[in-house]
Amino acid sequence: MATIYKDGEFVEENWTRVDVDTGTAVEGDGLVSQTLFLENAEVYLARAGKTAVLVEAGDNVELLKPYLDRLAYVAVDFPSFADGRGFSAARVLREQIGFEGDIRAAGKYILDQVPLARRCGVSSFEISKPEVLKALKAGEWPEVTKYLQPVGTVDEIPVGTRPWARRSHRDVAVAAE
Template identity: 75%
Template sequence: MTTIFKDGAFVEEDWVRADPETGAALDGDALVPLSMFLVEPETYLARGGRTAVLIEAGDDSADVLPFLDRLALVAVDFPSFADGRGFSAARILREQAGYKGDIRATGKYILDQVPLAMRCGVSSFEISKPEVLKALKAGEWPEVTKYLQPVGTVEEIPEGTRPWARRSLRDIPVAAE
């Protein structure tokens, strides 16, 4: 079982990760690396259980676009907290492809990256780091209200005279009526 953080709550899920040895011969819900999935996509999609694809660093997220409506979710790997390719993959899926399903972050992200990943379209998190799990269970939330890069998934306005500086609409005080 794996702990998943979604919509402010924790759930346990049991996805089996496909590897070259198991191939498509998996029972239950399977998380398949994109490189394996693309070799025989119909075989993975036709088996019993739900199928999800894992986009790893270096994969072209556009390769999964023809199959999005048939996948249970798309997982995006963060191989290290210093590797930002997971943010880009999530933005491509959410903003350019218009994917409405679950985009799940996996890997070695840190707590500070959770709200930023959500800004890029990530909707759930597979938690592998105990410190991230502990902080989220304690209610810690490193909210960021000023940004240096606009995204299409969050309502925001320019900050000051620099067009690239943004701030969240939640950061604006509302006048009393």
């Protein structure tokens, strides 16, 4: 069982992680690495259960484009809180490929990265760290309101004379009446 955080709600899901040994013979809903999936994509998609793909750091997500409309979700691995390739993979899926389905963060991200991942197109989070689960259940959301890298999926306000500087609409002061 994995705890998933999506749209402010927590749910428990049970997906089988597919490995080389289980391969296409896995029963039920299966999460398969992009490398394994691309070796037998049509076989994985024809199984009785749902199929999701795990994009690992360094994978070329553009190779998934022909299959995206048939996947339950795409999980993006964050192998370390210091590895930003998960953010890049999510942005490519959302902004360049136009994937509208669920992009799920998985791995070793920290709480401070959750709002930034949302900004990059991540729509759900598989929570493996107890401290992240505890903070989200307590309502913590470490929002960043000023950015130095614009994204195409969020409506933001330019700041100053630097074309890349942005701020969130939530950062705009509201006049008291």
